Amino acid sequence: MQDGQKDLLIIVPAYNEAKNINIVLDQLARPDIVRIADVLIMNDASSDGTNWIAKRRKFKVVTHVFNLGYGSGLQLGYKYAVRRDYRYVIQMDADGQHDVCNIPRIYERLKTADAEGKYPDIVLGSRFMEGSGEFHVGRVKKLAMVLFRLLIRLGAGRKIVDPTTGLQGLSRRAFLFYSQYNHFDDKYPDANMLMQMLLLGFRVEEVPALMHTRKVGASMHSGLKPVIYMFRMGFSIIAVWIRIRLYKVDVGVTDE
Numbered sequence: 001m002q003d004g005q006k007d008l009l010i011i012v013p014a015y016n017e018a019k020n021i022n023i024v025l026d027q028l029a030r031p032d033i034v035r036i037a038d039v040l041i042m043n044d045a046s047s048d049g050t051n052w053i054a055k056r057r058k059f060k061v062v063t064h065v066f067n068l069g070y071g072s073g074l075q076l077g078y079k080y081a082v083r084r085d086y087r088y089v090i091q092m093d094a095d096g097q098h099d100v101c102n103i104p105r106i107y108e109r110l111k112t113a114d115a116e117g118k119y120p121d122i123v124l125g126s127r128f129m130e131g132s133g134e135f136h137v138g139r140v141k142k143l144a145m146v147l148f149r150l151l152i153r154l155g156a157g158r159k160i161v162d163p164t165t166g167l168q169g170l171s172r173r174a175f176l177f178y179s180q181y182n183h184f185d186d187k188y189p190d191a192n193m194l195m196q197m198l199l200l201g202f203r204v205e206e207v208p209a210l211m212h213t214r215k216v217g218a219s220m221h222s223g224l225k226p227v228i229y230m231f232r233m234g235f236s237i238i239a240v241w242i243r244i245r246l247y248k249v250d251v252g253v254t255d256e
Contacts, residue, residue, distance in 0.1 A: 014094035125167030125209030
């Protein structure tokens with residue numbers, strides 16, 4: 001770990017978010033956040049001013065030459081965190097939906113052991129727990145979440161209130177695993193990754209989180225994309241279950 005480096009890295013994947021990212025960077029520059037975390041912007045070959053805005057604000061930026069996709073951007077951020085010896089990672093979106101007031105809460109939960117002295121590997125910022133703020137979800141997305149909750153409940157025996165949240169905190173053990181080949185979805189890592197981590201014995205917890213609706217620009221799940229996404233993710237969750245339960249892929253990694 002370098003001199004002055006924190007033990008927490010906030011990873012912000014960004015693609016054409018020039019109209020939103022200034023607000024996010026303003027929040028990440030708050031003294032209470034700067035005191036506990038370093039920030040890394042993963043610019044996924046944006047064609048707008050996302051890259052220059054972040055650099056002008058003196059944030060660390062990794063810029064892809066080609067658009068790699070949301071999952072690949074996150075995984076490259078995990079590799080950065082591994083090489084720089086960070087102990088914790090919190091990933092959040094660049095569109096302003098994830099309020100930074102959630103960061104200290106997730107960070108503290110990552111560092112808090114349970115009654116058995118065990119620490120969580122993944123802490124999810126949930127939009128739908130008691131104590132979360134109001135957050136509107138469209139019908140298709142709501143249906144998708146019901147489906148994903150059911151599949152995770154049936155496949156892993158766990159109730160996850162918000163299986164599609166992008167606001168997550170990871171222990172070093174979790175992001176080290178994610179950083180390795182074939183351990184992370186390079187396009188749409190979501191509820192399928194939660195199924196994977198639960199089946200492999202990683203400890204997953206949820207905390208209530210405050211989130212906002214996107215004010216500018218289109219979500220990557222806009223238009224007909226939520227319908228396609230629901231089917232794709234549903235099949236991916238089932239495929240993960242088959243790979244781990246039937247073929248025993250990566251089983252035992254938590255014992256190492």
